[in-house]
Structure formats: C-alpha cells, structure tokens
Amino acid sequence: MLVAARGGGWRPGARWARAAPPSSLVVRPNGGAALVTALKDGNRIVLAAASAQARALGLAPGMPLAQARILVPGLIVRDADLEGDAAWLTRLACFAARRWTPRAAPSGPDGLWLDLTGVAHLFGGEERMCARILAFCRRLGFDARIAIAGSPGAAHALARHGEAPLTLCPEHGERDALASFPLSALRLDIHILDAARRLGVETIGALAAMPRGPLQRRFGSALLTRLDQAFGRVGEPFDPIIPEEPPAILLRFLEPIATPEAIEEALGEGMRRLVPLLEEAGLGVRRLDLACERVDGETQRATIGTARATRDGAHLLRLMAARIERLEPGFGLESLRLVAARVEPLDAQPIDGGLAGRKASDLADLIDCLAVRLGRRRVFRFSAIESDLPERSVARADPLLPAAGWPGWPRPVCLLSPPEPVSFVMAEHPDGAPVRFTWRGRAYKVAAGDGPERVHGEWWRRADERAAIRDYFQLESEDGQRFWLFRRGDPDLPGSGDLTWHMHGIFA
Amino acid sequence: MIPSRTLPPAPAAALAALRAAVRAIEQSGRATAGRMVPFGIAEVDDRLAGGGLAASALHEAAAASDAPGDAAAAALFLAALAARFSRESGGQALWALTGPGPFAPGLAGAGLTPDRVFYAACRDDAETLAVMEDGLRHGGLAAVAGEISRADMASVRRLQLAAEENGTTAFLLRRWRRQGGDPLGVPSSAVTRWRIGCAPSAALPYAGVGRARWQVDLVRQRGGPPHQWLLEAPDGEGRLALPAGSRDRADPAGRADRIAA
Numbered sequence: 001m002l003v004a005a006r007g008g009g010w011r012p013g014a015r016w017a018r019a020a021p022p023s024s025l026v027v028r029p030n031g032g033a034a035l036v037t038a039l040k041d042g043n044r045i046v047l048a049a050a051s052a053q054a055r056a057l058g059l060a061p062g063m064p065l066a067q068a069r070i071l072v073p074g075l076i077v078r079d080a081d082l083e084g085d086a087a088w089l090t091r092l093a094c095f096a097a098r099r100w101t102p103r104a105a106p107s108g109p110d111g112l113w114l115d116l117t118g119v120a121h122l123f124g125g126e127e128r129m130c131a132r133i134l135a136f137c138r139r140l141g142f143d144a145r146i147a148i149a150g151s152p153g154a155a156h157a158l159a160r161h162g163e164a165p166l167t168l169c170p171e172h173g174e175r176d177a178l179a180s181f182p183l184s185a186l187r188l189d190i191h192i193l194d195a196a197r198r199l200g201v202e203t204i205g206a207l208a209a210m211p212r213g214p215l216q217r218r219f220g221s222a223l224l225t226r227l228d229q230a231f232g233r234v235g236e237p238f239d240p241i242i243p244e245e246p247p248a249i250l251l252r253f254l255e256p257i258a259t260p261e262a263i264e265e266a267l268g269e270g271m272r273r274l275v276p277l278l279e280e281a282g283l284g285v286r287r288l289d290l291a292c293e294r295v296d297g298e299t300q301r302a303t304i305g306t307a308r309a310t311r312d313g314a315h316l317l318r319l320m321a322a323r324i325e326r327l328e329p330g331f332g333l334e335s336l337r338l339v340a341a342r343v344e345p346l347d348a349q350p351i352d353g354g355l356a357g358r359k360a361s362d363l364a365d366l367i368d369c370l371a372v373r374l375g376r377r378r379v380f381r382f383s384a385i386e387s388d389l390p391e392r393s394v395a396r397a398d399p400l401l402p403a404a405g406w407p408g409w410p411r412p413v414c415l416l417s418p419p420e421p422v423s424f425v426m427a428e429h430p431d432g433a434p435v436r437f438t439w440r441g442r443a444y445k446v447a448a449g450d451g452p453e454r455v456h457g458e459w460w461r462r463a464d465e466r467a468a469i470r471d472y473f474q475l476e477s478e479d480g481q482r483f484w485l486f487r488r489g490d491p492d493l494p495g496s497g498d499l500t501w502h503m504h505g506i507f508a
Numbered sequence: 509m510i511p512s513r514t515l516p517p518a519p520a521a522a523l524a525a526l527r528a529a530v531r532a533i534e535q536s537g538r539a540t541a542g543r544m545v546p547f548g549i550a551e552v553d554d555r556l557a558g559g560g561l562a563a564s565a566l567h568e569a570a571a572a573s574d575a576p577g578d579a580a581a582a583a584l585f586l587a588a589l590a591a592r593f594s595r596e597s598g599g600q601a602l603w604a605l606t607g608p609g610p611f612a613p614g615l616a617g618a619g620l621t622p623d624r625v626f627y628a629a630c631r632d633d634a635e636t637l638a639v640m641e642d643g644l645r646h647g648g649l650a651a652v653a654g655e656i657s658r659a660d661m662a663s664v665r666r667l668q669l670a671a672e673e674n675g676t677t678a679f680l681l682r683r684w685r686r687q688g689g690d691p692l693g694v695p696s697s698a699v700t701r702w703r704i705g706c707a708p709s710a711a712l713p714y715a716g717v718g719r720a721r722w723q724v725d726l727v728r729q730r731g732g733p734p735h736q737w738l739l740e741a742p743d744g745e746g747r748l749a750l751p752a753g754s755r756d757r758a759d760p761a762g763r764a765d766r767i768a769a
Contacts, residue, residue: 363600366646370628370639378629382612383622394612403622406613408744413580413587415611447708450717476717480706481577505611506576508584508706508720508741 034072038065039080048080049110052143085109094243100133103240111159113152113238130166149174152238153230157185157204174231179205186226192219204230247277248339256295256332260324263292263333267320270338271313284309284346288316292327293335300327305376307400308364309344315365322372367399388455389470390415390504409453410474412484412505419502422485430491433473437485439503444477452487469496474507482507531731543675545596549739549750556700557732563593564675565699566668570682570691572705572723579684581722582704583610583655584618584742586679590651591619591746593677599650601625602643604636606655619746630654637663644670644678653679657691665697692727701728707738710751721751 034054036047045065054075059068069075089106096104096114100123103115114133116126123129130146137144147158149169154177158167161181169177178185181204183196196219201207207215207227216224228234249270257263267290278285286309292300302323310316327333370379383397384404390411397403424438433449451473457465470486477483484505489497546553546560553559561567569586571578587610590601603609603625616622628643630636633656643652644667652671664680671678680698682691692701703725709718720741726734740749 363648366602366643366648367626369642369646373639373642374628374630374635379626380629381622381626384613390611390613399626405621405623406616408617409613411611411613411617413584413610413614414576415608415614417608448711448717449715474717476709476720477577478708479575479577480708480721481575482706482717482720483577505614506580507614508577508580508582508722 033074033076034059035076035078036065036068037078037080039082048082082109090241093241097241097243100129103238105238105241107156107238111156115238115240116148127166127168130168134166149177151230151232152236153186153226154178154232156187157181157230161185172232175208178230179203179208183207186223186230188223188226192223195219196223246340246343247274247281247283248337249274249277250335250337252335253333256334258329258332263324263327263329263336264317264321266336267324267338268317270336271317271320274338274340275311275313278311278340278343278346281343282345282347283340283343284311285316285340285342286344287340287342288320289339289341290320290323291337291339292329292333293337294329295331295334298330300329300333302327303341304368304372305342306364307367307371307398309346310364311346311349312365315368319368319372322369364400387458389458390455391417392458410507412482413508414506416504416506419486419504422501422503425501431471433475434485434501437475437501439483444475444481444483446475447478448476450474454490455486467493467495469493472504545593545677548747551750552737552739552748555726555732555735557729561589561677562699563597563677564672566664566671566678566680566697567700567702568680568682568692568696568698569702569704571684572703572725574684575706577706578704581706581720581741582702583681584614585702585704585722585724586653586681587615587620588618588742588746588748590653590677590679591615591621591624591742594624594650595619595745597650599648601651601653602639602649603627604639604643604652604654605629606632606636609655617744618742619744633658637667640667640678640680641670644674644676647674647676649676651677651679653681655681655683657683657685661695661697668697668699698728699730700726703727719749722748724748 034057035051036054036059037049038045039048047059047061047063047065047068049061050059054068054072057072059072059075065077069077086106086109089109089112093104093106093112096112101114101116101119103113103117105113107113116129120126120129123132126148130148134144134146145159145162145165145167147155147162147167147169149155149158149167150171151174154169154174157178158169167177182202183193183204186204188196196207199218201210204227207223208231212224225234229236251266251270253266257266285306287303287305290302294300302320304316304319304323306316306319367379377396379399380396381399381401381403382394384406385393385395387393393406420439422437422439424436424443425434426436427434431452433451434446435449436443436445438444452471453473455470455472457468459466468488469490470488471490472484472486475483475485483503484507485501486504487497487499487501489495489499491499543563544558544560545563547556567586567589569582571582590603593599594601601620601624605627606629609627609629612622615625628639630639636654636656637659640652640654643649659680667678667680670676684691692703705723705725707721707723709721712718722739722741723736724739725736728734738751740751742748
C-alpha cells in the first residue's frame with residue numbers, strides 16, 4: 001500500500017493482488033489444464049477464482065460453474081477454501097511486516113497493502129524491491145501483481161486493472177494512469193456502477209471531468225470519496241498487522257560464563273523471567289530454544305520439546321539442564337537467549353494441593369524427561385491398527401493419547417520379524433498341524449497343536465496379496481515351549497501360497 | 509554386666525528380635541517399604557516373606573535356559589506382575605526396551621493392555637538403567653520394567669534404592685548372553701530373583717493346546733528361603749494359577765522337587 005508525503009502529497013506505496021488462490025499450491029495442473037475453484041453463492045455455484053489458463057479461455061470469477069463447464073470441457077474444479085486463503089494471506093502479511101515494511105495488512109480477500117514509505121531504498125529502489133517481492137511470490141507458487149502509486153486507491157486499481165504485473169505510477173500521475181480504467185476499478189457499490197453506466201459514464205477519466213456538484217447530488221458522497229482517494233486528495237489509513245513475537249528472554253552477562261553451574265544458574269534466572277511472560281499471555285511452551293552467544297561470535301543452540309503445553313519453570317529448567325553438557329562454551333558465553341518457539345494457549349493452572357504431602361505426578365513430566373534422554377520418537381505406546389496380519393497390527397502412538405486394544409486372540413509374546421523359514425516339517429494331513437519340524441538347526445517334536453487360524457492377504461494394500469493365505473498353528477513341543485507357525489497357502493486353493501512353513505512367534 | 513531385670517528372654521524370642529532388627533537395617537527404616545502385593549495363590553504367598561511381592565523393591569527374573577520359549581516365559585511373567593501392580597494401584601507401567609522388544613498384543617493377553625503400559629526404546633544397557641531410574645524417581649508409575657543383559661552390582665543397587673525411596677516397583681529381566689551362563693549367577697541386590705522355564709502342559713481330552721505351564725523358581729528372596737512351584741501361565745488379568753488337581757496334595761515342596769528332578 002502506500003502513504004507518505006513527499007512535498008506535501010501522497011507518496012508511492014505498493015499493493016499487490018493475487019490472481020490465483022493458494023489452492024493452486026496444492027493442485028498444479030500440468031499441460032495447461034484450466035483450474036478453477038467454486039463456491040456456493042445462494043442457490044447457485046459460481047467460480048471463486050480461475051487460473052491463468054482458465055482466464056485465457058474466457059472464464060472469470062463470478063461466472064456460474066455450469067456455464068464454465070460448458071465453455072471448457074475437462075475443467076478441473078476444486079472447492080474454494082476461503083478461510084484457508086485468508087489464513088495464507090495473513091501469513092504473507094506477517095511475513096511482509098517482518099521482512100519488507102513495518103506497515104502491511106491484508107486488503108480484501110485477495111490483496112495486501114504494503115506501505116513503502118521510507119523502506120524502498122533499503123531494497124534498492126521501488127522497482128527492484130517489487131521485482132524481489134514478485135520473485136518471492138513466484139517461488140511460493142503465487143501469481144502476483146503489484147502496483148505502486150501515491151494513493152491506496154490508485155495502487156488498488158492499477159494492481160487489478162493494469163496491464164503489466166508490475167506497475168509503477170509516476171509521482172502525481174494517478175489521474176492520467178487511471179483515466180482509461182473502468183469505474184469498477186474504484187471499489188464502488190454495484191448500484192452506483194449501474195447508475196453511472198445509465199448516465200453514460202464508463203471510465204474514471206470521464207467521471208473526473210464532470211462537475212462535482214451534480215455528482216454529489218446524484219450519487220451521494222461515496223463516489224466522490226473513492227475518486228478523491230484514488231487521486232490522493234483524501235487520506236485512506238489502514239490498520240497494519242502486527243506479527244506476534246514468541247515470548248523470549250535475553251540475558252547479557254557482565255563477564256563471560258563457562259562453567260555448567262553458572263550456565264544452569266543463568267538458565268534458572270531466564271526461566272524465572274520467562275514464566276511470568278507466558279502467564280501474562282496465557283501460553284504454555286511446547287518447544288523452547290536456547291541460543292548462547294560465545295565470546296568468539298559462534299552461537300551454541302539447544303532445543304527441548306514438551307509433550308504437553310507447560311509453563312512449569314522447574315520442569316523446563318530440568319529438561320534444559322540435561323542439555324547443558326552438550327553446549328561448548330569455549331572461552332565463555334556472552335549472552336543467553338531463551339525463545340518459546342512453539343507455544344499453545346494454556347489457561348490458568350490449579351496449584352497442587354500440598355495436603356497429601358506429595359505432589360500428584362504428571363505422566364507428561366516423565367515423558368519429557370525420557371524424550372530429552374532418548375529422543376521424542378523413542379517414547380511411545382503400542383496401539384492397535386485394524387489389520388489381521390500380526391506384523392501390521394501394531395503401531396507406535398503418542399504415549400499421552402488413549403491407545404486402542406486388540407481383540408482377544410492368542411498372540412505370542414515375541415514376534416519374529418521377518419518370519420523365519422522352518423524346515424523338515426512333517427504333518428499328518430496336508431492341511432493339518434505339523435508333528436515335527438526343524439528350526440534354527442534344532443528338531444522339535446510336537447506334543448500338542450491347535451489351529452489353523454486363517455489370515456487372508458490384504459488385497460487393498462498390495463495386488464499380490466489378493467489370493468494370499470496364511471494358516472497359523474499354535475504348537476507345543478515336548479519340552480513345553482510353544483511356537484506360532486504358519487503355512488503359506490492352502491493345498492486346496494492353488495495360487496494361495498507356496499505351502500512353505502515359517503516360524504512367526506513364540507508363546508510363553 | 510547382666511541387667512538386674514528378671515530372667516533372660518527365651519532363645520526363640522531373642523532370635524525374632526534380632527531378625528526384626530536386621531530387617532529394619534536392611535529396609536533403612538523407610539516408611540514406604542511396607543506395601544505388599546500378593547500373587548493371590550495361597551501356596552505362593554505363604555512362602556514369600558511378607559506374604560507377597562514388596563511394592564517398593566526391585567525384582568529380577570531370568571529364563572531357565574537360553575531356549576526361546578523360556579525367554580518368552582520370563583518376559584511374560586514380568587509383564588503379568590507389572591499388569592497386576594498396575595491394576596492394583598491404577599498407575600501406568602513403563603517398559604524399557606532394547607531391540608525389537610516384546611509383541612504388544614501378546615503382553616495385552618497377560619493383562620498389560622496398551623492403556624496400562626508405555627515403552628521407551630533404549631540403545632544399550634546403560635541407557636536402559638538410566639531410563640528405569642528416571643521412571644522410578646518420577647514416583648507416579650505403578651511399575652517400571654526393563655530388559656538388560658549386563659549390569660554391575662552398583663547400578664542394580666541404584667535401582668533398588670530408587671524403588672525403595674519412591675514406592676515404585678522395579679522389574680529387571682535378565683537376558684541370556686551368548687557366553688556367560690546363567691544370568692542369575694551374578695550377585696544382585698534385588699529383593700526377589702525368579703527363574704522361569706516352560707513346562708509341558710496337561711494333555712487335553714481333545715485335540716488342542718491347554719493352558720501353558722511354567723516351572724517358577726524363586727531362586728533367592730530377602731528374608732526367606734528359596735522355593736519352586738509349577739504354575740499355570742497368566743490369564744487375561746495377569747493372574748497366575750496353581751494347576752487344577754494338585755491343590756490338595758500333602759507336600760507341595762516334594763512335588764516341586766519331583767518335577768524339577
């Protein structure tokens with residue numbers, strides 16, 4: 001966007017309009033297929049946005065979807081995600097506010113205001129800055145258009161109705177630049193546009209040439225205000241977005257510190273300052289970053305994660321203290337910065353009643369401790385997956401979430417992965433339980449057997465499992481050991497397997 | 509000098525007083541050392557000092573041989589105990605793994621259902637011991653189990669102390685190594701040490717496999733003599749059982765000896 005007085009007038013600012021919504025990030029039609037998004041408007045479905053290919057074929061936002069389908073056979077249609085688009089736009093605005101200019105805000109559903117007052121020279125001038133912004137958007141997958149003008153209204157019109165993706169409006173040249181644009185470029189209500197068209201006013205230039213008095217009487221002040229905003233005669237302030245900074249603490253030391261005790265003491269002080277910040281904001285930490293500046297300019301980093309949002313300073317300090325030994329202080333640390341890099345809302349926490357003499361222990365604390373020692377993925381709960389194949393029936397799950405159980409079929413204590421081949425199998429019937437077999441070089445004589453439990457292949461996962469069958473037998477050897485063997489396939493069903501035997505588990 | 513109090517106490521009473529004094533020293537006088545969790549089998553609980561397994565203590569188990577079935581039996585024995593402790597106190601169990609670990613649906617069959625146990629995958633024995641100690645010192649768990657193949661006396665003693673101080677039960681599964689013989693051959697400060705092996709189950713009158721049986725040896729216990737039983741594998745709630753039909757025999761110890769012979 002723009003604002004800024006140079007010599008008393010409005011100064012160039014910029015705005016860009018995004019032509020394709022962010023869903024184009026996900027769906028990238030190759031070969032130039034036309035893509036549109038559609039949304040429900042009343043009782044009809046209209047296009048919300050159209051890709052460049054679709055627009056080249058004559059489709060435009062607002063057109064009924066049925067008509068678009070007739071015009072373009074093979075049109076790719078996706079549901080419009082207005083909330084997702086708005087979230088993306090806000091993210092972009094936050095990025096712009098951090099990177100390009102302190103004053104940025106979303107403009108409508110498809111644009112951003114950027115106030116370039118006093119920042120363009122930092123990026124090598126207006127034109128180079130805009131080229132960089134356009135290149136950045138292209139890398140993200142956005143088709144962007146950008147216009148710089150001395151007033152927001154002019155930039156808005158130029159970005160949407162100009163010819164080139166990048167339009168620089170010369171100083172005080174808004175009037176000439178906009179003269180040939182249609183009235184719809186002025187952000188006017190539809191009934192004002194209709195009335196103006198009935199009067200024969202088609203372009204902004206024609207409107208600007210008319211006397212103001214009759215216009216004011218005929219259309220009210222809205223039309224003239226928009227016109228003045230476009231020409232920079234009336235200011236148009238906007239509310240810039242303020243990116244949220246994560247709660248952070250910076251400690252600078254008078255003397256460099258190097259001993260673990262001193263670092264832990266400093267960390268404790270940092271936590272004591274960080275926790276009130278979190279309390280005030282109603283946040284809990286999920287990830288805490290520590291960055292230590294060394295005397296020689298190197299930065300030492302450490303990160304801890306927590307299983308659940310917390311602002312328990314003692315707990316966080318314990319987790320972070322386990323990381324101290326991995327820091328290399330060298331000749332000493334000059335400063336220490338704690339950043340709550342990932343936070344979640346956390347309401348006021350009840351204080352543990354001390355009447356029982358002992359604090360109720362929270363499993364999340366222990367899981368954090370173990371995760372710091374082992375790594376987050378190494379602390380888990382085994383949970384059930386709906387699969388009959390034993391090796392697929394178990395998955396690792398978050399230890400703090402409820403886990404699903406298995407049906408009560410007999411299952412071994414130890415599962416061999418992969419199943420080991422069993423040789424010299426003798427069975428009384430081709431499809432019966434074995435009476436003797438050899439596994440890992442040892443011969444076993446079977447005293448009792450139970451089975452089969454038939455497991456079919458999962459054809460929906462892999463095509464070659466379509467006909468596969470496993471027949472599981474629970475066998476007890478003469479010395480009381482119990483094994484879980486399976487035979488691939490059924491002798492009566494050709495193609496169900498090669499009839500080999502495998503050891504898959506050991507019962508207790 | 510002989511005190512002027514009346515008669516010297518009877519020898520049996522003096523022995524009992526001495527035993528109580530020794531036990532007090534052994535338990536360091538901690539208040540949490542008292543809770544016992546019985547097996548629920550009268551013949552086993554009668555033989556255990558205190559009438560059950562101490563809840564604030566370290567218990568060890570190993571397989572009777574390096575046969576895979578015995579190793580599975582020892583793991584399931586500890587899983588069943590952990591499930592009973594978890595049910596009894598309502599807390600969770602932590603299982604420290606190295607390698608692939610047990611098959612979770614199999615443990616669920618002995619009562620250690622997925623909502624009662626979570627796992628920590630460790631890289632070596634040192635990490636297993638450290639994770640177990642973390643779990644014991646947390647104080648909110650019902651039981652902490654771990655599989656190790658080698659541990660020195662001092663680190664096992666640390667586990668025992670951590671279990672005593674925090675009232676959490678520790679279970680250590682000693683694995684057989686390629687060479688090194690009986691894993692229970694090395695000394696340990698565990699309160700009870702168990703050796704579990706498979707035994708042939710009773711033949712069913714029809715085709716099929718009956719409930720598994722184990723030869724359960726209590727190799728050592730603090731404050732009591734060793735003993736051995738023939739027990740049936742745990743049911744869905746982690747309860748072991750005495751084989752039906754042998755309950756009324758006169759001399760359980762003699763029976764166990766015959767089976768062992």
